[in-house]
Amino acid sequence: MKIDPEKRTDLSAQIADAIREAIISGRLIVDERLPSEAELADQFDVSRPTVREALKRLAAQSLIRTQRGATGGAFVNRLSFEDAYSQQITTSTLLLSMNAVSFDTACEARYALERACAPLSAQRRSPDHLATMRAEIHRQSQPGLTDEAFCASDVAFHRALVDGAGNPVISYQLAGAVEAMQPLMNMITFTARDRAAIVSLHTAIADAIEAQDAPAADAQLAELERYTRQLARDVLAARAARVSGT
Template identity: 55%
Template sequence: MSVTFDGVVTESLAKQIAEQIREAILDGRLKVDERLPTEMDLAERFEVSRPTVREALKRLAAQNLIRSRRGPTGGTFVNRPSIADASRALTESATLLVSLGEFSLTDIAEARDALQRSCARLAATRRTPDHLGRMAAEIAVQRDPALSGEAFCASDVRFHRALVDAARNPVLGFVMGSVIEALQPASNMVIDRFRDRTQAADQHQKLLDAVTAGNPDAAEDAVAALIATLKAQYARAQDAWESRHG
């Protein structure tokens, strides 16, 4: 391995080492399937202990950037990135930011509005029977009056995941994955007690009907109506919170 690394300071050594190796992977200095030096070699290069190197490698493995293989030809190798791995990392980051309050409900609604309009238009011309069947199945679930709030929210997420999948655009699917899997559940739980489930299921049905009919304009209009309802529910939730804590 001809890659050189900068010296590191004493604070968070493992994190800094992991970041340097990560950057070498992302900018192509370390190639896919290339073997990394041994723990001992890396410890010498970075002038740190082997446990520190081991911790750095654990960080990289957790990001699925490297893999270990045992045996005579074993060692630690650079992984080939995948969309699924990158999407999972993005979702985890978004989930953390939501938990820290970095995104407001308005921010989430605006993002959903912009992205889901595009998804709906594409889905209207690219959907398959499987996509339509998944969306219809979730609407049937949502019409169950005995459904818990948590189960309804989970069904809502699955419905919109099916819509995104129906757009069949990998970039939108990648971005919307984090919006749906991280941001949507958080906002769903906030507004659950203000939600009219019958109205929600009816709006989902209108969206499904437009997608089924292959009508992009109607599909976009259905998303716009759905988001307008969500924004009104967000406002009610915010007012209720302020009245309790104001």
């Protein structure tokens, strides 16, 4: 554990890689304590600040946690689903915004994956998830709601639908696909008519889930996808026309 050749990368990056590899391979297990910073500095033959930079890299990925005090130190962290969710959402959001991913592409991905868990959701939906979906539908139909709040509620509705599948791995994988759409949807202005149409489709979806009617849920999701993509096309076209017509 002291390999620092003449690579062209940072020492702190090399050390972080070495420790990360040890965690992934299982040589370091959950809740195991790493050597102290001073000991690591000795082992890798670098200074303590360099070790600290490496540890901060790992902390940023929630791979370790640190604790001060006599029995403190750096411990291998059990990566929780919650931690993974937020990382997933951050990465997905940035990926979409930085690579100019089209609304259409992101939308297609989102609905393709959501439709995949609709059958499971229909089969296993709990009263809890149904209540959340109904509550969000109610919020969406209230007048005076800002577009942003409408989008946020839309995301919450779809999250409940996904979580209804009762499979935490699916919930995790779809967290990014569902939440990263929000910034893109925020670019759309929803007319009262649009909102009514979406609320109606959401209601139909919730009804289908409640009735455990998977094919109906799939059909309504497909229709919602079609409507959303058409809406985005219209809004973008109108915006383009306004710009060129100035």
